[in-house]
Amino acid sequence: MDRTExxxxxNMCMITNADKILVLNRVDPNWPGLTFPGGHIEAHESITESVIREVQEETNLTITQPKLVGVKQFYxxxxxxxxxxxxxxxxxxxELKSxxxxxxxxxxxEELLQSPLAPNFDHDLPLFFDEQFNEHLLDGQRDVLF
Structure with missing residues (x-):
């Protein structure tokens, strides 16, 4: 039985500054709308290093001590x-730079929750705001928070 796939x-990172949250209004036609900065993890790169790099590339900010708050998985x-x-x-x-x-x-x-979000991003937000959840699973049949 093969156990590889x-x-x-x-990765994605919610950056806060007092009561404000940094959002990215994505221009990608495949997934437009408001979301948080993030991107792909490169080969031989740690997950934490990748989020620091992606945030820097997309915002010009260098984050320190990012905290893992959950994971989303889908096919x-x-x-x-x-x-x-x-x-x-x-x-x-x-210095923040688009x-x-x-x-x-x-x-x-409150402004974030009333804004035009990227498709299904509203289903991810509980992982950032509610510590009782740490996983979002989408598998075609289910859209479940754990």
């Missing part, structure tokens, strides 16, 4: 597992 590894169009490691960070340095990924802005939680 093709997997795409990615892509080729039926390969896709994992997104969710982080939160409130310590950072640098990238080719989209424009950045600070919102309150």
């Amino acid at each position: 093709s997997v795409t590894l990615t 892509d169009a080729e039926h390969h597992r896709y994992l997104v490691f969710f982080y939160r960070a409130n310590q950072f340095s640098g 990238s080719r990924e989209g424009n950045l802005k600070w919102l309150t939680k």
Whole structure:
């Protein structure tokens, strides 16, 4: 029995500053709307190092001590597992600067929840805001928080 499978590894980070949350208004036509910065994990890169690098590339901010708060998993169009490691960070340095990924802005939680989010991103938000959840599973039949 083969215990290996093709997997795409990615990350996403909610950055906070007092009562504000940094959001990215993505311009990607495949997944547009508000979300948090993040991206793919490169070969031989730790998951934590990848989120620090991705945040820096997309925001020009250097985060420190990001905290892993959950994981999302689903299957892509080729039926390969896709994992997104969710982080939160409130310590950072640098000057905020938008990238080719989209424009950045600070919102309150209430403003975020009333904004046009990326598709299904509202289903991920409990992992960032509610410590009782640490996994979001989408498998075609189910959309479940654990």
